[in-house]
Amino acid sequence: MDASVPRDDSLVTMTDLTREFSSGGGFMKPRRTMRAVNDVSLDVPRGKVTGVVGESGCGKSTLARLVLRLLEATEGTVIFDGKNLATQSQAEMRKLRRQMQMVFQDPYSAIDPRYTIRRALLEPFQVQGEAKTAAEARATVDELISMVGLSPRIMDSFPHQLSGGQKQRVGIARALALRPSFLVLDEPTASLDVSIQAQIVDLLEALKEELGLTYLFISHDLSLVRYFCDRVVVMYLGRVMEILPGAETQPRHHYAHALLDSNFEPDPTRRKIVTMLGGEIPSPFAKIPGCAFAARCPAASDACRRERPPLTNLGDGHMIACHNPMD
Numbered sequence: 370m371d372a373s374v375p376r377d378d379s380l381v382t383m384t385d386l387t388r389e390f391s392s393g394g395g396f397m398k399p400r401r402t403m404r405a406v407n408d409v410s411l412d413v414p415r416g417k418v419t420g421v422v423g424e425s426g427c428g429k430s431t432l433a434r435l436v437l438r439l440l441e442a443t444e445g446t447v448i449f450d451g452k453n454l455a456t457q458s459q460a461e462m463r464k465l466r467r468q469m470q471m472v473f474q475d476p477y478s479a480i481d482p483r484y485t486i487r488r489a490l491l492e493p494f495q496v497q498g499e500a501k502t503a504a505e506a507r508a509t510v511d512e513l514i515s516m517v518g519l520s521p522r523i524m525d526s527f528p529h530q531l532s533g534g535q536k537q538r539v540g541i542a543r544a545l546a547l548r549p550s551f552l553v554l555d556e557p558t559a560s561l562d563v564s565i566q567a568q569i570v571d572l573l574e575a576l577k578e579e580l581g582l583t584y585l586f587i588s589h590d591l592s593l594v595r596y597f598c599d600r601v602v603v604m605y606l607g608r609v610m611e612i613l614p615g616a617e618t619q620p621r622h623h624y625a626h627a628l629l630d631s632n633f634e635p636d637p638t639r640r641k642i643v644t645m646l647g648g649e650i651p652s653p654f655a656k657i658p659g660c661a662f663a664a665r666c667p668a669a670s671d672a673c674r675r676e677r678p679p680l681t682n683l684g685d686g687h688m689i690a691c692h693n694p695m696d
């Protein structure tokens with residue numbers, strides 16, 4: 370099947386998506402290139418939550434920015450709702466941007482600290498040049514704020530007067546202002562307490578149902594992603610290691626397994642991942658001929674170090690890139 374032709378049920382289709390970053394190239398400094406996202410092909414089904422999980426630096430945020438064309442791909446394509454993003458004119462891209470929005474880990478990065486909440490929520494309409502009377506705009510932001518479970522009383526507050534959870538609710542309201550169909554959620558709960566995390570996840574779930582949204586949900590926490598997402602994509606050093614078609618599917622990739630084990634412990638200081646895995650993540654500049662995880666994998670064989678395992682289907686959409694999967 371030609372992977373660049375989107376299936377009917379997919380809102381976003383990524384094909385062979387790659388993004389390189391270079392450094393050096395000056396006097397006595399050889400130019401080095403690394404692939405932050407390396408040959409990723411992935412469908413994001415409509416109305417579902419697709420999770421992307423992996424350790425820091427594995428390329429999650431780079432993937433998010435490529436999907437929204439906030440960053441240009443070195444290779445590969447992104448099809449959004451049947452349209453190839455790379456070939457859209459600026460005017461067309463402007464229209465498409467209304468449909469795709471991002472929620473960040475730190476809502477401060479999306480809200481100007483000098484703005485009241487009301488002004489922050491009005492800003493997307495002004496940026497997009499959407500004509501609204503003052504009364505219409507006021508009614509729209511009032512509706513947005515109650516949609517995310519906040520009281521209209523906070524409208525005249527400044528971001529620093531709100532709690533972390535309240536700020537993230539404002540970040541979500543702002544992302545929803547232009548009625549998008551697709552949200553990329555880049556670690557939206559990572560800076561919040563566990564109990565607040567659960568409230569935000571419940572809110573996102575309710576909004577998805579109410580507004581018919583599609584999510585790409587990024588996290589380093591596989592337990593959380595398995596709880597919230599319909600499908601889970603496990604990344605390591607820019608590559609897809611495993612795709613779990615549902616929360617009930619047990620991971621069979623050694624990396625996914627270690628990640629799951631490490632995340633059972635809510636206290637990050639007590640997590641086992643370092644002892645469990647041993648070794649360090651190789652430099653992203655290293656050219657690894659075989660499996661990117663071989664240096665840390667307890668089941669690595671010579672074949673693993675020599676040949677890169679292709680992503681293969683174990684059945685029912687369970688995909689894995691591993692020469693010796695777990696039972």
Ligand SMILES: Nc1ncnc2c1ncn2[C@@H]1O[C@H](COP(=O)(O)OP(=O)(O)OP(=O)(O)O)[C@@H](O)[C@H]1O
Pocket residue numbers: 390391405423424425426427428429430431432589653
């Ligand atoms: N603009 C850039 N220039 C150079 N290198 C970059 C740039 N953006 C990202 N990288 C590199 O690409 C790799 C992937 O980074 P990315 O931010 O996508 O990871 P991540 O999975 O989102 O990590 P985290 O969990 O810490 O947010 C890292 O090695 C990072 O240093």
Ligand code: SF4
Pocket residue numbers: 622623624660661662663664666667668669670673678690691692693694
């Ligand atoms: S391919 Fe080999 S090194 Fe990589 S995860 Fe599988 S068993 Fe481990």
Ligand SMILES: [Mg+2]
Pocket residue numbers: 429430431555
């Ligand atoms: Mg990131």
